[in-house]
Ligand SMILES: Cc1cc2nc3c(=O)[nH]c(=O)nc-3n(C[C@H](O)[C@H](O)[C@H](O)COP(=O)(O)OP(=O)(O)OC[C@H]3O[C@@H](n4cnc5c(N)ncnc54)[C@H](O)[C@@H]3O)c2cc1C
């Protein structure tokens with residue numbers, strides 16, 4: 062075994078991840094821990110200033126309810142989310158986030174995030190729930206508050222968390238991982254563990270597979286650790302079938318929200334038709350959700366996809382039309398010029414704040430949005446339960462709102478004692494976005510501190526088990542050393558598989574069998590069953606992953622994490638014998654929505670028996 | 685390429701124990717070639733073009749060339765980030781230049797106070813109120829009504 066020093070860290074509350082949810086957890090946990098004499102520790106695989114989905118910045122806060130402004134109620138938000146997810150929603154979780162998210166947004170503003178204000182000092186909305194921001198430093202600012210709360214001594218950056226630690230009695234008591242900088246193996250022992258390591262990308266094959274492989278909409282550095290940790294601990298998972306496929310500007314995946322919501326742009330096909338009008342009748346097939354306003358994201362996708370499948374592309378965002386319309390409302394020539402300049406700046410900032418690649422693509426194709434339209438397209442499938450997908454762990458709701466079946470002692474706790482989840486880590490509470498994830502991290506943290514106060518026993522970890530984990534986790538380094546000289550090129554070697562090819566194999570399976578881009582997101586029972594068979598071989602081969610250095614060792618385990626997310630996904634699509642979100646995936650053998658499937662499709666992997674269990678869970682509406 | 689390092693401009697962060705680009709890249713892509721004391725992107729096809737490394741590099745040695753498999757050559761997008769604003773220069777393939785400047789924060793760097801100065805009442809681990817609530821809601825009621 063490579064000579065890695067084992068470093069043990071004992072703490073009370075362990076925060077896994079350093080993104081939006083984790084930073085929320087950090088400020089909140091520190092506050093309550095201080096009062097109760099507890100210690101909080103945070104571990105991130107990257108540098109918190111720029112880790113996770115908000116690394117580049119964002120141009121909008123997508124969840125703000127505005128209760129104090131009398132604009133909306135919590136109930137309004139819950140309705141919006143339930144309808145967008147075709148009824149499959151934990152209203153207790155959504156309501157809980159919604160009632161705390163405004164306070165999180167107030168904190169962001171205090172910390173220094175520039176939120177746009179109108180002449181009267183009111184927030185400028187992009188849409189009903191979205192606020193416009195100058196968000197280049199969004200993550201830097203949110204991380205700063207988290208660091209100030211925790212103190213740098215309690216933060217471990219560049220430690221890749223690999224496995225959850227269990228005590229053999231069903232409690233989660235920490236996590237292990239390794240440093241990608243020094244030869245160190247970390248063992249974190251804790252009374253309560255918060256899983257907030259984001260969602261997953263590169264499970265499916267991306268549309269660009271050359272240099273643009275990394276230009277997925279979702280950041281390539283979130284690789285399914287949240288799903289893996291909760292699954293491997295034996296926690297019940299929910300909505301594992303509810304992937305997200307965003308429609309974005311084609312190829313560089315720049316955001317469309319400002320165009321649709323702020324600039325009121327239309328999208329039309331190659332013949333100039335607006336699919337939202339020409340395909341309106343199709344919405345009848347997805348009643349009652351097909352008839353709500355706004356039309357659910359997946360159904361908007363679906364109408365567009367129908368045009369694409371009919372060969373009616375390309376699909377254009379009519380930027381020139383939208384800008385023209387807004388400018389035409391100003392009659393004074395000088396004012397009109399000023400308005401145009403302002404719109405141009407807003408349009409570019411939208412990209413520069415959160416998808417700089419799109420600005421490069423516009424510049425490289427000499428695109429002036431006021432002159433010509435730009436193509437939009439569906440990206441590939443991602444797992445991001447905090448956005449318009451819903452996959453994640455099945456967690457307890459809050460005591461005062463949750464139905465009795467949905468409450469088990471501590472808000473945000475998974476079905477594994479001591480293990481909490483937030484952000485992309487928790488499921489069935491979609492549309493929390495950056496602000497709601499932060500708020501949910503805070504909710505989880507307060508509950509986790511309460512858990513640590515009420516469950517005072519020291520975390521028990523079997524030393525032999527830890528040693529075994531260390532051996533398994535570092536094994537790819539040994540394997541490479543042992544076999545690399547057998548062939549003249551270490552890349553092609555029959556004794557092992559390197560993580561990049563392993564990832565490509567996973568992506569090919571998912572793309573072709575589980576409804577990826579190449580099958581226009583369509584799959585069926587026989588395809589899924591064949592896919593599972595191939596994932597089985599892949600799992601066996603994961604024991605032959607090889608790594609040249611610590612960076613590649615991280616890549617090995619990232620892809621194992623992805624593989625587990627993939628399997629949970631395939632099993633759940635297979636289990637749900639209907640099509641409910643046609644713009645996310647289409648089951649050709651069960652092409653319609655069915656009333657008896659208006660339930661949660663949950664799954665669980667049992668560590669003791671190594672078996673998967675699939676189950677239906679009833680929906681309890683709070684409102 | 686996506687992010688690339690201009691050899692002449694990179695000073696290896698003057699042999700400090702960690703280089704800025706390596707410190708910040710969320711995908712662990714930037715590494716220092718110890719022989720040349722120059723940094724490089726070890727897996728350009730895994731780059732998100734997030735510009736974190738570009739913004740951090742003091743001598744401005746890092747630039748981004750759009751993904752070659754779908755971006756025509758000739759464009760360049762360059763940031764200059766100060767403590768309170770960012771200035772972007774966008775160079776089009778046809779030579780057009782555009783400049784945009786946006787604020788990035790309203791407070792001095794490092795000054796974020798975790799609870800924002802809001803008081804927490806009644807300050808009980810057992811209730812539903814989070815740090816700074818209800819004051820930070822700005823609502824008159826004790827708790828944001830759910831129903
Ligand atoms: C392109 C894009 C645009 C978006 N636009 C908006 C928007 O305009 N407005 C909005 O409000 N929301 C937006 N969102 C949504 C928002 O970014 C997410 O909802 C939010 O970041 C989720 O928070 P999180 O903490 O769950 O994950 P993240 O913020 O992604 O954080 C994940 C963290 O886990 C760490 N991590 C991962 N694996 C490991 C591991 N194995 N060990 C240790 N650490 C690990 C990562 O380094 C990171 O710190 C957007 C998302 C994307 C991808």
Ligand code: SF4
Pocket residue numbers: 689693694695696697698703704705706716722723740741742743744745746
């Ligand atoms: S930050 Fe800039 S100067 Fe420092 S090593 Fe990286 S490229 Fe070179």
Ligand code: SF4
Pocket residue numbers: 686687708709710711712713714725730731732733734735736737738
């Ligand atoms: S642009 Fe972002 S992902 Fe690419 S090397 Fe720089 S920091 Fe890393």
